[in-house]
Amino acid sequence: MSITQQYLLDTYRARSLGEPDVPAPGTDDWKVVREWRDERHFRAALAGRPVRRRLRDALARWRRLPT
Template sequence: MSITQQYLLDTHRARQLGEPAPPAPGEHDWQVVREWHDRRQFRAVLAGHPTHGRLRRALRRWRSLWPRALG
């Protein structure tokens, strides 16, 4: 059963029981992504790591080593 079929079945059941319809699939995706990002930042703070800029800093460090590696 696909997500759409399950959603339609749940909506039909809710309508028959007089309950509010469930949220549509994908309606809260951005909220989930935001919460996941916040949780990663929180864990980084607890571990004593910077919360952002880690990738850029790693690339800068790698780029600074590149000329010496060719040398």
């Protein structure tokens, strides 16, 4: 059974029981990624390590390269 089929089955079941609809697959993916990143930054700060934004730092270095 695919994710879409499971979602449709869960939605049908929720509606037939009068419960709220289930969220669509992938709806909260970015929220989970942000929470994971924030947790990583929090743990780094507690451990006394610098909080690094690797992607942002790499992009900034790339932009500063001489052309």
